[in-house]
Amino acid sequence: MAKAYDHLFKLLLIGDSGVGKTCLIIRFAEDNFNNTYISTIGIDFKIRTVDIEGKKIKLQVWDTAGQERFKTITTAYYRGAMGIILVYDITDEKSFENIQNWMKSIKENASAGVERLLLGNKCDMEAKRKVQKEQADKAFSSLARDILLKSGGRRSGNGNKPPSTDLKTCDKKNTNKCSLG
Amino acid sequence: MMAISPALLFMDRNLLARKQSARLDKHNDLGWKLFGKAPLRENAQKDSKRIQKEYEDKAGRPSKPPSPKQNVRKNLDFEPLSTTALILEDRPANLPAKPAEEAQKHRQQYEEMVVQAKKRELKEAQRRKKQLEERCRVEESIGNAVLTWNNEILPNWETMWCSRKVRDLWWQGIPPSVRGKVWSLAIGNELNITHELFDICLARAKERWRSLSTGGSEVENEDAGFSAADREASLELIKLDISRTFPNLCIFQQGGPYHDMLHSILGAYTCYRPDVGYVQGMSFIAAVLILNLDTADAFIAFSNLLNKPCQMAFFRVDHGLMLTYFAAFEVFFEENLPKLFAHFKKNNLTPDIYLIDWIFTLYSKSLPLDLACRIWDVFCRDGEEFLFRTALGILKLFEDILTKMDFIHMAQFLTRLPEDLPAEELFASIATIQMQSRNKKWAQVLTALQKDSREMEKGSPSLRH
Numbered sequence: 256m257a258k259a260y261d262h263l264f265k266l267l268l269i270g271d272s273g274v275g276k277t278c279l280i281i282r283f284a285e286d287n288f289n290n291t292y293i294s295t296i297g298i299d300f301k302i303r304t305v306d307i308e309g310k311k312i313k314l315q316v317w318d319t320a321g322q323e324r325f326k327t328i329t330t331a332y333y334r335g336a337m338g339i340i341l342v343y344d345i346t347d348e349k350s351f352e353n354i355q356n357w358m359k360s361i362k363e364n365a366s367a368g369v370e371r372l373l374l375g376n377k378c379d380m381e382a383k384r385k386v387q388k389e390q391a392d393k394a395f396s397s398l399a400r401d402i403l404l405k406s407g408g409r410r411s412g413n414g415n416k417p418p419s420t421d422l423k424t425c426d427k428k429n430t431n432k433c434s435l436g
Numbered sequence: 437m438m439a440i441s442p443a444l445l446f447m448d449r450n451l452l453a454r455k456q457s458a459r460l461d462k463h464n465d466l467g468w469k470l471f472g473k474a475p476l477r478e479n480a481q482k483d484s485k486r487i488q489k490e491y492e493d494k495a496g497r498p499s500k501p502p503s504p505k506q507n508v509r510k511n512l513d514f515e516p517l518s519t520t521a522l523i524l525e526d527r528p529a530n531l532p533a534k535p536a537e538e539a540q541k542h543r544q545q546y547e548e549m550v551v552q553a554k555k556r557e558l559k560e561a562q563r564r565k566k567q568l569e570e571r572c573r574v575e576e577s578i579g580n581a582v583l584t585w586n587n588e589i590l591p592n593w594e595t596m597w598c599s600r601k602v603r604d605l606w607w608q609g610i611p612p613s614v615r616g617k618v619w620s621l622a623i624g625n626e627l628n629i630t631h632e633l634f635d636i637c638l639a640r641a642k643e644r645w646r647s648l649s650t651g652g653s654e655v656e657n658e659d660a661g662f663s664a665a666d667r668e669a670s671l672e673l674i675k676l677d678i679s680r681t682f683p684n685l686c687i688f689q690q691g692g693p694y695h696d697m698l699h700s701i702l703g704a705y706t707c708y709r710p711d712v713g714y715v716q717g718m719s720f721i722a723a724v725l726i727l728n729l730d731t732a733d734a735f736i737a738f739s740n741l742l743n744k745p746c747q748m749a750f751f752r753v754d755h756g757l758m759l760t761y762f763a764a765f766e767v768f769f770e771e772n773l774p775k776l777f778a779h780f781k782k783n784n785l786t787p788d789i790y791l792i793d794w795i796f797t798l799y800s801k802s803l804p805l806d807l808a809c810r811i812w813d814v815f816c817r818d819g820e821e822f823l824f825r826t827a828l829g830i831l832k833l834f835e836d837i838l839t840k841m842d843f844i845h846m847a848q849f850l851t852r853l854p855e856d857l858p859a860e861e862l863f864a865s866i867a868t869i870q871m872q873s874r875n876k877k878w879a880q881v882l883t884a885l886q887k888d889s890r891e892m893e894k895g896s897p898s899l900r901h
Contacts (some may be wrong), residue, residue, distance in 0.1 A: 292679070296801065297851075298792070
């Protein structure tokens with residue numbers, strides 16, 4: 256069987272419970288905003304193939320359960336991930352504070368040199384914003400490679416654009432790395 | 437179901453009328469602008485009724501608004517009144533009369549249509565009759581089962597529950613009206629939880645919720661005073677998860693009829709077992725129990741269910757023990773489905789990928805709810821072993837599809853099973869799964885593996901944390 260893609264990437268979504276990881280992945284893979292959330296237990300999967308510079312990139316996204324208690328299980332899935340997307344909720348300060356802990360988990364469990372992407376979700380709820388963009392910039396400025404963006408999961412139309420744009424950046428680096436290695 | 441059917445029949449009839457009028461339109465574009473109005477498609481029913489009434493008035497017959505009941509009868513004994521009205525109506529006086537030839541042609545066309553329509557109606561009626569008979573048969577067997585459970589089994593629970601007859605009946609699914617009672621009895625109350633204890637735990641949870649909602653700083657200080665093992669703090673997460681429990685049912689969400697019950701049970705449990713606390717997945721289990729039991733009884737069943745060794749291992753996220761369960765599962769996986777097992781191994785698809793969700797929620801999230809309840813029925817009868825047997829039954833049912841897939845497609849398939857998974861086929865598949873490996877039963881395999889892992893831990897103390 257001929258391969259339907261040129262590159263295969265494993266991406267992982269992590270972040271506190273309820274920040275909208277599953278919602279984001281559904282938006283990304285199915286271009287669909289689902290209002291009936293269901294909590295993720297363990298792990299969920301989504302696939303999407305994107306075209307980048309004429310190459311077919313197949314992304315398999317691993318969507319993890321957010322509850323702290325599941326960390327012992329979910330950290331096992333960090334291995335082999337080429338990109339990790341850290342998600343927080345801009346209306347929930349705690350979810351942003353916990354990004355530090357998630358970063359630590361990455362350091363301890365993921366492959367060295369894994370690409371990281373910080374993502375502030377629920378930008379459509381600007382009125383309830385608790386985490387300012389500058390805060391995120393400042394706190395994670397040391398991670399120069401990381402991309403900061405805010406995405407409104409709910410907004411259709413261009414709501415899809417931010418994540419996919421930035422995932423591309425993230426993947427391109429991986430592509431380079433793969434070709435080097 | 438019975439209540440809806442007249443409406444359905446009515447709709448069918450309506451559709452038929454609409455089809456006919458549409459066809460008539462085609463036959464003669466000019467002739468059917470009767471009474472100066474073309475029947476609107478959306479109003480087909482209304483129009484045909486109006487026309488029927490006018491015809492009946494002319495024919496000197498009494499006109500009654502058709503009741504749904506009459507409709508059912510009419511459906512079986514077809515009288516195309518509206519069509520008659522249209523066809524046999526003479527042209528209005530201000531237009532030239534129909535030539536005899538044309539009138540004859542129309543009459544013939546009309547008769548053909550009636551014959552066709554009658555044929556269709558008859559076929560439809562036969563189909564419906566068959567459906568109704570099937571439904572009656574199912575309802576009767578459920579009715580009989582309810583009687584047997586209520587009159588014979590439940591009063592003599594201790595002596596009867598493990599008899600061959602009861603076990604067979606149990607496998608076929610417990611009727612919903614006695615399901616809660618049977619589950620309660622089968623799960624038992626080893627923990628001796630009383631309704632009073634539930635009230636006490638609930639009061640404590642409410643107190644915590646109140647303090648959570650009043651002041652953030654105070655709560656933080658309070659939290660700092662608790663040891664790390666105390667999981668009462670997970671109370672906060674409950675609120676978030678309740679709205680994400682069976683969202684499609686729309687009964688557990690804020691304002692829904694079961695929202696408070698679900699909230700209460702999970703809160704009370706968190707205060708009853710602060711060392712376990714609330715763990716995601718619990719909301720689904722509590723929700724299924726609420727659908728079958730009163731609040732306090734659901735709490736008792738919930739606490740006792742979670743106290744079973746397998747559930748305790750998972751909800752305390754005892755990773756080592758969970759791995760032992762997965763290893764035991766793999767023993768039976770290889771035994772029952774060697775080809776698929778090899779395929780999974782080749783693709784590095786480990787059981788945790790799909791089993792975590794299935795075991796944590798006892799299939800209530802991954803299978804259609806009525807089917808999940810049937811799994812629960814037998815799980816209450818056979819214990820944890822049945823959860824793993826079910827997993828193998830699912831794998832076997834989809835073996836052919838799965839062997840053609842790669843890792844990610846298998847993972848995706850298993851974490852989101854087909855929504856129309858057929859109950860009878862799944863149970864037939866589960867029935868073929870042997871829970872015996874080299875003369876060892878599930879419990880023996882599990883114990884042996886547990887012993888192994890304990891010895892390994894002892895052997896290499898450096899691995900202990």
